[in-house]
Amino acid sequence: MKIALIGYGKMGQAIDAIATAKGHEIILRVDVGSKHLLEKEHLGQADVAIEFTTPETAYHNILKCFDANVPVVSGTTGWLDKLPEVKALCLEKNQAFIHATNFSIGVNIFFELNKKLAALMAGQPQYNVKMEEIHHTHKKDAPSGTAITLAEQVLAAVPRKTGWVNEESNQPEALPIISKRIDPAPGTHTVTYTSAIDDISITHTAHSREGFAAGAVVAAEWLKGKTGVFTMRDVLNLG
Secondary structure (H helix, E strand, O other), X not given: OEEEEEOOOHHHHHHHHHHHHOOOEEEEEEOHHHHHHOOHHHHOOOOEEEEOOOOOOHHHHHHHHHHOOOOXXXXXXXXXXXXXXXXXXXXHOOOEEEEOOOOOHHHHHHHHHHHHHHHHHOOOOOOEEEEEEEEOOOOOOOXXXXXXXXXXXXXXXXXXXXXXXXXXXXXXXXXXXXEEEOOOOOOEEEEEEXXXXXXXXXXXXXXXXXXXXHHHHHHHHHHOOOOEEEOHHHHOOOO
């Protein structure tokens, strides 16, 4: 499989190593200093693009992939106000697109556990819920995209919570997300339900970026040759 890597920071380099080890060919590596290469004639040679860049550039990068008729796997967070528009354009242009706040297979299983636990706790008002996420100091957004996904899952299932806040809060309707930036932590997410008599917590701890990178490569392999808008639940057959 021929892969275009859009974004060649630490995540892009980890994806490069894993994809190459699996026998795939990286035909394009686009970093900050090589934006001029992100053109149709270069992208069009790829079977799939994997995009991990910045909130400021992700939207335009994805549209360039659509214009080049190249399926795109995107893991950039912080730009998701434009995600509905991108999904609509993908379908309109008959392209293929997967976006995930986290491509780790373990995290996506954790998402399913989070939804199940939230559904069980919906009828237990004696429990309050809060979240904590820990990342390295170079993480650009807070809370993390993964934390926001977890929070949205809780909010969808627990009606006594009406929104999340990125701070400690005593407001009964608020879901607090505490963000910590500590090196060299690649990512820890904890959801805790607390009552007067006990606590229930679920935690996912990443040991390295390898899990995120490996999941992105799996998603790219799965997406090749398809059209439509998909999620990691589709890739992993979790639905």
